[in-house]
Amino acid sequence: MAKRETPLLDQLEGGKWPSFVKDLKQAAEKSPMAEDLLGQLELSYKEKIGHWKHGGIVGVKGYGSGVIGRYSDCPERFPNVQAFHTMRINHPTGWFYKTDTLRRLCDVWDKHGSGLTNMHGSTGDAILLGTTTDHIQPCFDDLTEAGFDLGGSGSALRTPSACVGPGRCEWACIDSLDACYNITMDFQDKIHRPMFPYKFKIKIAACPNDCVASIARSDLAVIGTWKGDIRIDPGEVAAYAAAGFDIQAEVCDLCPTKCMEWDGKKLKIYNEDCTRCMHCINLMPKALRPGEEKGATILIGGKAPILQGALLSWVIVPFMKIEPPYGELKELILKIQDWWDENGKSRERLGELVKRMGMRVFLRAVGLPAVPQMVKAPRTNPYVFFWPEDIQKEVK
Amino acid sequence: MAPQTDIGPPDYKTMLPPVIARNYGKWRYHEIPEPGFMVHTAESGEKLYTVRAGSPRLLSTDHIREICEIADKYCDGYLRFTSRHNIEFLLSDKGKVAPLLAELEKRGYPVGGTGHAISNIVHTQGWVHCHTPATDASGPVKALMDEIYDYFVTMKLPNHVRIALACCLNMCGAVHCSDIAILGIHRTVPKPDNTRVPNVCEIPNTVASCPTGAIRGDMKTKTVTVNDEKCMYCGNCYSVCPAMPIADPDNDGISIWVGGKVSNARSAPSFSKLAIPFLPNNPPRWPEVVDAVKNIIEVYATHARKHERVGEWIDRVGWERFFSLTKIPFTDKHIDDFDMATETFHSSTLFKWR
Numbered sequence: 001m002a003k004r005e006t007p008l009l010d011q012l013e014g015g016k017w018p019s020f021v022k023d024l025k026q027a028a029e030k031s032p033m034a035e036d037l038l039g040q041l042e043l044s045y046k047e048k049i050g051h052w053k054h055g056g057i058v059g060v061k062g063y064g065s066g067v068i069g070r071y072s073d074c075p076e077r078f079p080n081v082q083a084f085h086t087m088r089i090n091h092p093t094g095w096f097y098k099t100d101t102l103r104r105l106c107d108v109w110d111k112h113g114s115g116l117t118n119m120h121g122s123t124g125d126a127i128l129l130g131t132t133t134d135h136i137q138p139c140f141d142d143l144t145e146a147g148f149d150l151g152g153s154g155s156a157l158r159t160p161s162a163c164v165g166p167g168r169c170e171w172a173c174i175d176s177l178d179a180c181y182n183i184t185m186d187f188q189d190k191i192h193r194p195m196f197p198y199k200f201k202i203k204i205a206a207c208p209n210d211c212v213a214s215i216a217r218s219d220l221a222v223i224g225t226w227k228g229d230i231r232i233d234p235g236e237v238a239a240y241a242a243a244g245f246d247i248q249a250e251v252c253d254l255c256p257t258k259c260m261e262w263d264g265k266k267l268k269i270y271n272e273d274c275t276r277c278m279h280c281i282n283l284m285p286k287a288l289r290p291g292e293e294k295g296a297t298i299l300i301g302g303k304a305p306i307l308q309g310a311l312l313s314w315v316i317v318p319f320m321k322i323e324p325p326y327g328e329l330k331e332l333i334l335k336i337q338d339w340w341d342e343n344g345k346s347r348e349r350l351g352e353l354v355k356r357m358g359m360r361v362f363l364r365a366v367g368l369p370a371v372p373q374m375v376k377a378p379r380t381n382p383y384v385f386f387w388p389e390d391i392q393k394e395v396k
Numbered sequence: 397m398a399p400q401t402d403i404g405p406p407d408y409k410t411m412l413p414p415v416i417a418r419n420y421g422k423w424r425y426h427e428i429p430e431p432g433f434m435v436h437t438a439e440s441g442e443k444l445y446t447v448r449a450g451s452p453r454l455l456s457t458d459h460i461r462e463i464c465e466i467a468d469k470y471c472d473g474y475l476r477f478t479s480r481h482n483i484e485f486l487l488s489d490k491g492k493v494a495p496l497l498a499e500l501e502k503r504g505y506p507v508g509g510t511g512h513a514i515s516n517i518v519h520t521q522g523w524v525h526c527h528t529p530a531t532d533a534s535g536p537v538k539a540l541m542d543e544i545y546d547y548f549v550t551m552k553l554p555n556h557v558r559i560a561l562a563c564c565l566n567m568c569g570a571v572h573c574s575d576i577a578i579l580g581i582h583r584t585v586p587k588p589d590n591t592r593v594p595n596v597c598e599i600p601n602t603v604a605s606c607p608t609g610a611i612r613g614d615m616k617t618k619t620v621t622v623n624d625e626k627c628m629y630c631g632n633c634y635s636v637c638p639a640m641p642i643a644d645p646d647n648d649g650i651s652i653w654v655g656g657k658v659s660n661a662r663s664a665p666s667f668s669k670l671a672i673p674f675l676p677n678n679p680p681r682w683p684e685v686v687d688a689v690k691n692i693i694e695v696y697a698t699h700a701r702k703h704e705r706v707g708e709w710i711d712r713v714g715w716e717r718f719f720s721l722t723k724i725p726f727t728d729k730h731i732d733d734f735d736m737a738t739e740t741f742h743s744s745t746l747f748k749w750r
Contacts, residue, residue, distance in 0.1 A: 008680045026459060052527040054638040055527065070525060092408045118453055119455050124479075149405060168446070169436075181408055213479070304567035
């Protein structure tokens with residue numbers, strides 16, 4: 001079909017890395033929407049500017065999120081992308097798929113949309129790129145039939161995501177997949193009906209390697225960790241050494257707390273100094289394993305720069321057991337969201353609110369004790385607030 | 397019948413290959429015999445073979461069907477995607493690994509992205525589908541991956557290098573904690589169209605959207621003005637007020653940030669820091685951006701010690717050394733002037749000459 005000339009995009013078809021232009025052209029064989037997308041993108045490449053307008057409000061019955069409105073700013077030239085809305089589809093936790101399920105998703109999208117997707121978006125959803133307003137509801141109905149549901153958008157709980165965890169990883173300290181799925185199912189209302197001051201992201205990583213970037217990218221991060229001693233298999237340690245692996249240089253010397261000693265025969269770990277950074281375990285997975293008492297550290301506040309600068313999540317609960325039905329975790333999340341909902345300004349993320357109100361106020365509101373694990377160091381300024389009850393009221 | 401709602405995503409448990417279902421939570425260790433090929437061994441002794449392949453992320457349904465066809469042939473119909481958009485073929489039969497690798501090579505799927513490699517670039521929509529981009533996303537990613545392809549299919553770097561691209565400061569791609577971040581930026585102030593502002597914008601929201609307080613609202617006329625001196629072109633006002641367009645083909649472009657990480661391995665997660673304030677948008681292959689990123693990777697590969705991430709290497713040698721080795725000019729734009737700026741200043745005499 002390819003009726004449009006796309007000399008600039010054509011230059012991105014060559015090269016060793018898989019080309020998105022090939023996928024665009026493949027979709028354009030079947031879909032006039034994809035064909036016009038290709039044309040409009042070529043125009044952007046020529047003019048060095050985007051050609052999409054702000055989204056209007058579009059959606060499906062009973063939901064306030066999951067569909068992002070998108071319109072072309074030059075519909076007279078590209079009428080088939082005049083409306084080109086995105087649908088966010090909540091991915092199966094851990095991004096595991098059976099091919100029959102994936103094919104069903106493809107069939108629905110070929111029927112209702114451009115045939116173009118992102119597998120996946122940054123938050124985790126499968127992104128269906130481009131459909132018209134009148135197709136949104138029928139597409140949603142067919143997606144439901146195929147076993148899929150929409151993810152979050154706007155001032156809602158965004159689609160929670162989790163690392164592969166116990167599905168494949170020997171380092172998993174918590175069942176990241178089950179916890180994420182459980183929370184997702186329990187909080188469907190919060191995902192589909194925006195009711196918060198702004199977006200709220202939850203990410204669950206099963207160990208401190210944090211393969212879902214939860215500290216950087218979520219308002220509430222759950223990260224698997226352990227108490228007690230790293231489990232050592234001395235036979236396997238010896239096997240690594242015998243195979244020529246330099247335990248002193250690659251493990252002990254790079255241990256950030258210098259809590260390991262290797263005398264050429266025996267590996268000794270001073271566990272009380274270990275901060276569970278995973279380096280030694282990452283390098284010697286056969287010989288070293290996380291300790292047996294497992295749980296998670298809960299952190300809050302992570303976000304990208306808009307509005308008041310980027311934040312990395314910080315510790316609010318050093319250790320919590322994460323076991324079905326995840327009551328303690330969910331109760332804490334609800335308390336945090338209630339407080340944020342009560343006090344947050346429009347478009348104020350949780351981290352920004354805590355920054356504005358103070359950890360002291362936050363901790364009291366959600367009923368958490370202050371502990372040294374929360375800070376790198378105590379404050380250096382003397383601008384200290386006291387609660388009224390800290391003060392002796394009656395002056396003698 | 398009322399339409400069904402809130403059914404949630406498909407249950408992941410129904411998507412797991414039987415070998416995973418049998419050994420769920422009971423994995424013992426893993427090995428990476430070659431780039432893109434991982435073997436996970438369970439306590440039971442059973443093994444799961446994973447082959448990781450690169451993807452453009454923007455996939456047509458027919459491309460997905462092709463992936464399904466491959467997964468049916470070699471993986472009994474089971475696969476997954478990674479948090480960096482790679483495709484993972486999950487096999488229980490070791491005998492099928494070699495034929496799968498051969499088929500992937502024949503079909504042009506790069507296999508790699510494991511261990512000390514450059515994995516796929518996490519990125520945003522860009523001109524393909526976003527309304528606020530300062531650059532494209534898929535295009536620069538494709539151009540760069542073509543050039544650094546070798547680092548995807550090998551494991552020869554000091555550690556892995558995570559690259560991410562966001563096409564504007566909104567950072568849907570949350571690139572702010574990457575070894576190398578490619579960030580689209582605007583450099584000119586938004587121009588409020590005050591004939592449209594009263595109809596399409598809420599003034600208090602628009603005023604509140606500005607991180608530096610550069611926007612002043614006039615509630616009477618329902619218009620806004622922008623203080624050019626205070627505006628740093630983030631575009632957030634445009635996100636809430638469509639009548640304040642900010643895109644500028646001649647001045648929009650890309651900035652490069654380095655040294656961030658998300659994992660807790662060895663050192664704490666950290667933000668990426670500014671390396672190059674501006675590079676021009678030069679579609680379709682963004683040569684300036686590709687060269688700049690390649691240069692940083694190569695200097696890092698030459699000078700970092702084994703297991704050092706980009707940020708850990710820079711922390712050890714110092715930023716003075718980073719700028720002298722990469723030959724990137726240091727400018728006044730590199731010095732922070734936002735609210736926590738002074739924390740980044742050298743309040744000591746403990747610096748290096750280069």
